[in-house]
Amino acid sequence: MGYVPSEAARSLVNKRSATIGVAIADFRDPFYTNFIPGVEEVTISSYHDLFVASFAKDHQRERKLFEAFFEKRVAGIIVAGSLVKDAYLSLENHSIPAVLVNCPSYPYSVSVDQFWGAQKAINYLISLGHRQIAYVHQGLHSDTAIDRLKGYRAALHDHGFPIEENLILQGEGVMGSEEKAVSQLLTLSERPTAIFCFNDMTAIGIMNTLQQRGFSIPQDFSVVGFDDLDIAAYCHPRLTTIQQPVYQLGYRATKMLFQRIQGNNDLQLEVIEPELIVRDSTAPVGVPVGGVLNLSKG
Amino acid sequence: MGYVPSEAARSLVNKRSATIGVAIADFRDPFYTNFIPGVEEVTISSYHDLFVASFAKDHQRERKLFEAFFEKRVAGIIVAGSLVKDAYLSLENHSIPAVLVNCPSYPYSVSVDQFWGAQKAINYLISLGHRQIAYVHQGLHSDTAIDRLKGYRAALHDHGFPIEENLILQGEGVMGSEEKAVSQLLTLSERPTAIFCFNDMTAIGIMNTLQQRGFSIPQDFSVVGFDDLDIAAYCHPRLTTIQQPVYQLGYRATKMLFQRIQGNNDLQLEVIEPELIVRDSTAPVGVPVGGVLNLSKG
């Protein structure tokens, strides 16, 4: 460990730091657990450092982070879960390229088709005979939340079913209990038979809270998540969900970013089709208690 | 978004960047999911940026990261899961302070008492009547892995039980199936009745693999994890585990780092006592199949 050059001096001359900034919504969200390794996979073979930071799902903090990236004159930016989105366009003017994830309205993006994913989930529940299907989100602030709601609405509408606004509820947004949303669901005059959740964390919280109140999944309620986190295969019951290829999302966004850094700035929009992963948290409507369990055991 | 100063120029003058480097072993490890927010909690109220990066459990990459921190002349470093440890001492000579997590041999550290945690787990299993207790680790490269093994050995020894080396096995180290370790366990002439796992991820993999082979937890095997990740309360059965207060670990390490940055360099060693969290993956040895379930239901 003899002489180590000063990056500050080098960056001053180059007017650019050999660093890629990654802005994510929240380290607590297991979504990023596999996303960042996808980004690393691309960066590791370049001579760039990776600078990961979160903005805690907060507009203000995202703007601050955004400014920090500018101050550092990073070579490029990957953003996932952005709340300010088009703000990154102003960095483009200073020739700092950005690629957004799950934000197809930005000119450079890699996204999973949220609308289509939600539709797939609802179509599947409908195919199982469900008609009263709730949607539990975590607030409708992000594009993804809104697009999934649109997909939910579209699927019901396409099948000629009415959309009941009191079946659309807000959950907590952290892994844990979902007392409030579950209470609201249970007091409805016509109880849903299925619950489509914004993501796996919410789904696991909903399942857990229902189980604590004595209900069984999927006998009493079918539950569908979104993401297909590692946990989805290990929770109880194993969760039916819409898979987002999270590692791929990170990998492809970063590949695109490096293309842009090397000067290839053709507008680009990559969209990945999500897949439905059927596990044990969903069942045909009206199956008698225990019926499904016997089926899978026998 | 008018004039934004260049951090590079400022850092050149100050010979220091207003950035805290955080080195973690692996973004895939849910351990860090709550660790980094603990670090953020302290940093957010300072004017420092946070630079999080991983070294993928690789010596070489940790050294590279370490050099990158030096090149950037960061104001200080937090390291968790370090493989090179004392290497950070050379940065201290260049007045870049570091605080290591779960590495009590470094002069500045915040750690959970790994030895004591493992002892607590084994003592509990012994109190339930278990005598044949396996330990499944992920490789004995880190201090934490070695200290937990020592605690396992000490607890058995203190009770006058022999230590059988073929009960000490290596697992995969990623969330998923643990075919190899489970196969080895099942072919032992004297099968264990309890399995102490290096961490929750391993425990969940072990439970899942055993269940797929038709065994029930905790009737056939008691399983104990380490960490108390969020998932531990939502897997099936809910996992008995040793709790590491991960958020606290991040928070306190960063508090210590800022003290050091402000010039308070008294040697410091903080040790947190871990707690045993009893859930449903452990039961008294020899309880007939179904017995425990009836117990908890009735």
Add this chain to the structure above:
DNA sequence: CTGAAAGCGCTTACAG
């Protein structure tokens, strides 16, 4: 091909 000089954009110590 080699080596001294200019300059990147700031901060700070100093002269006026």
Add this chain to the structure above:
DNA sequence: CTGAAAGCGCTTACAG
């Protein structure tokens, strides 16, 4: 108190 100058440690264009 204000403002011009020096200098942080590199890279690069240029003179020799």
